[in-house]
Amino acid sequence: MxxxxxxxxxxxxxxxxxxxxxxxxxxxxxxxxxxxxxxxxxxxxxxxxxxxxxxxxxxxxxxxxxxxxxxxxxxxxxxxxxxxxxxxxxxxxxxxxxxxxxxxxxxxxxxxxxxxxxxxxxxxxxxxxxxxxxxxxxxxxxxxxxxxxxxxxxxxxxxxxxxxxxxxxxxxxxxxxxxxxxxxxxxxxxxxxxxGEKPRTKMDALKDSRFLLAAAGGAAIGLAGINLGLLPVLGLAPAAFFGVLPWLAAPFIGLNIYKSFSQYSIMKEAPTLLRFAAITAAGFAISMGVTMGMTALFGVVNPATIAAAAIPGGAAGGFSPMQYMLPIIGVFTAAALAFKRAKATVAGAFNNPSDKPGLAGKLTNAYNKAVGLVVNKYTAPVMVKAGELGGKATDLINKGFPKFIDYVGIPAVAVLMSATMATGGLGLLGAFAGYYVTAFTGLAVGGAAMMAAFYQMGCRSKDFKELGSAAATGFSLSSSSATMPKEREALKAIGVSAKTRDTVVPLGGVFNMYGTSLYMGLTAFYAMAMFNPAATLMNYVKTATTVMAIALGAPGIPASNITLLDPVLQQTGLVAAQIHKIYAMIIPADRILDMTQTALNVLGDMVAAVHPDRKRLRYRRAKNIKKIREMRLEKEKMLGVPSNDNQKLPVPQPAAAPVNDNQPAAENKAPEPKKAAPAGPRL
Structure with missing residues (x-):
């Protein structure tokens, strides 16, 4: 060699x-x-x-x-x-x-x-x-x-x-x-x-914290007695940002949901998507339970104490497309399914009747005929062209929307915090403490629930180290997509099969936002407890449905807490001025909340990956226990004494017999260990 x-x-x-x-x-x-x-x-x-x-x-x-x-x-x-x-x-x-x-x-x-x-x-x-x-x-x-x-x-x-x-x-x-x-x-x-993957630099970390820095800088300026909201041009930034945000965020969310569902087969990935839905629903349920418990114990922030938390120049109400977010999501989802059907029709996938036997075949043929009235050889080429234009529109808005968040959102956050602190002072942050305690308690409970699920599926101390390492990476990067390589490594170390890793992890970065659903649910229910305690059942249903839809299909974007919360808060029955106060409340802690929910998103993805291989992990653990038992039996034989499974056996270290040069070599041997009486029956 x-x-x-x-x-x-x-x-x-x-x-x-x-x-x-x-x-x-x-x-x-x-x-x-x-x-x-x-x-x-x-x-x-x-x-x-x-x-x-x-x-x-x-x-x-x-x-x-x-x-x-x-x-x-x-x-x-x-x-x-x-x-x-x-x-x-x-x-x-x-x-x-x-x-x-x-x-x-x-x-x-x-x-x-x-x-x-x-x-x-x-x-x-x-x-x-x-x-x-x-x-x-x-x-x-x-x-x-x-x-x-x-x-x-x-x-x-x-x-x-x-x-x-x-x-x-x-x-x-x-x-x-x-x-x-x-x-x-x-x-x-x-x-x-x-x-390969570009390494992260200090500049990347600084960029990730840009909203936190803008909020801290604006707060410091406000505490110094300077209200940026009173300036002639800069003071318009918050109203411009929060006024335009719904009109850009609605198509942004809808188009990205369209792109997600047009790239993956719902039927083929149904088991994985159902696990994602269950995990996301669990996050939402935890948010509801924690918020109800915490508000019952400690109450909520008094709206009167945060009167200063208002957006300078913000409108008190008006029409917002976010009020119709659920129909928008439904339309884009249907468009994605129609686009996929049109592509299959153009490719000739439905030229022949189904060969499934019995009732299944009849139902399939009836369904294909019904859909064929809309998607057929005449309409399919046009729908494919339209679908391709939708993909280009998604790419275009994915480039433009983050720039809007940076160029308009960052100064808006700075002005908002400046005006809030100049008017209300540090006492206003103290008034927000009830929300922060509730939010972080909910996120902590969500993390504990994930760890309990891992334990139930067979993970133990060494596995938890790998899981914790992946979650810590997600926390530091604040990006589920950037954490995917680390997720794969952790799942491989745990024992999850390559097939499961390669299927679940990429899908999880798109469809499974456990931490996001938990956080949005916490904030929405807390907002309802503050401003709309007499919310109707329909408000709760619409809020829950919107959270689930967004968490299952919305992309990871900058300032997601600000962008994705708007359609959720619109379903709670709050007016624009009240929603603006909620934004003023969450912005000071937005960065740490975003990092924490990303860590929970990572854990949610890995739960979905471990679940189908849980029997494999349990078998591996049982095999390890069997191996340990066999090693103990070997030690028993070497020591010549029986022991039970709960007793720690000393490591045998037989001493060499003293060598006598005057005796024959055959006699220079260590004495044989005494044979012990046969051990009793072992369970």
Missing amino acids: ARLKIFKLHTVNAFDRGRPDMPEQGSTSSLKSTTALTPGGFNGWLMQTLIHGDSKNESTVQGVLKKKGDERWEQIKAGRAAMSFEELADILKEMNAENIGPDFANAAPRRKTPMNDQAFYDAVARNIETAEKMKQQLEELRAEAKKQEGYVSKLFSIVSHKDPVGKAMSDVAEFEKYCYKNGIKYDASQEKLVQ
Whole structure:
């Protein structure tokens, strides 16, 4: 076996630890980096890794470098010059031929790049990867990225360089930095560089907290006595935001529900979708129970104490499309089903009668004839075109709506908090405490319910560590979609089959929002207890239906608590001014509430994945218990004494018999352990 294939490649995160990373092995240029890493520092670590105190390794490295003159060796050894990739590749090939290699074992991996991948080094050594090929691959990735608006500027530009790929290939330090920033990795099966997941940076974390920062900044300005709501232009931001929000959020939610149902088969995924519906309904039921219990014990926030929590310039009422959110959701869902039916009709799926025997076949044929009156060979092509336009409209609003949230919503939040604090002061936040206690209590109960469900399905301490790790990732990222890779890893460690993981996790990111339904239910019921204690049964039914519909189909979006709550609150019987006060109440804690509900969304997805494999997990646990029992029996035999299952057996450590050189070798044996009396019957 070639030596190169058994290198222990664990490269160091030099950018994080203050020393440079191991270079990539395909650039023909010098390693003089323009980054904060110095060539000497990078080269010093690389030389230490290649030689690691071994004279034979040093001789090999020296021999390769001296091909360009003795001065080259002295410069690199002293750190005055950097090693080119050509030289590094030659060194590795020489080492491979001499059955020696560098020592990367003591360098813990901190950054995921191709240079942290053994397969990449092997490909370079075998000339599968060269500088020319890598440059071409990076150009292809960049061209693919240009198709997505904003992606190039965020992922593929390095300090606004005119030729970022050329700069990335100028030296291996730049290459490593480029790959890390843009999530590029090496795929051994395809034998090329591919696009992976982009790592999160401090700027990403700052961006995720933008609403929290806007709320905190506005509150600080308001406490200083400055009311931004009185300014001539900026003061209009809250009224503009909350006035336009329903008209954009209604088609946004509807189109995304349309997209979700048009991409997946409801019949094929029915078992998974039913589990999602049950989990989402459980979250809603918990929200109702907790809110009723907490408000009965501690009461609700007195609306009179939060009179200052109003939107500057906000209208007191008026028509809102959110009042008809349920019909809107129904229309878009029906449109999605019609689009799928039209595509199947165009493909000829319903040209022949059903071959199902008996009543099932007759009912299927009758249903196809009834639907065929609307969706047939004449109307289907038109419906397919219309459906494709709907998909394009979804993509368009998905690009525009987040920009509206950022450009108008953030200043609106800052102005709202400024006006609220300037008018009501810190005492107003104290008045909100009852809602915060209720909300976090409900979320905590929801988390405990999920853990109880995992325990009932066979998960134990080691499994809970994996589950907790995935939930913590969701909490920190505040994004169910970004947590999917971690969910897969956790479910794999628990023992969930690959088929279940690959089916449930992607669907869960779209249809299963356990934490969202719990949070929206908590807030809606608390709002009703505050402003509409005499709500009718129809208010409760409409609120519950809207929460379930949105939680099962709405996408993950920025400021989801603000955007998705509006259609829910519209069903509670509250007027616009009262809804505005609810927004003022939730905004100060919006960020932490959003992070917590995301963690619960992740747990809900994993419950749906563990449930179909619960028998598998229980069998695995029973098998482990059986294995432990067998090990105990083996210990009993070794010790020669019986024990019961509740008794801890000492680990046998038989002492060696003293050796007497004057006796024959056959007599120098440890004494046989005494045989114990037969053990009684074991249960």
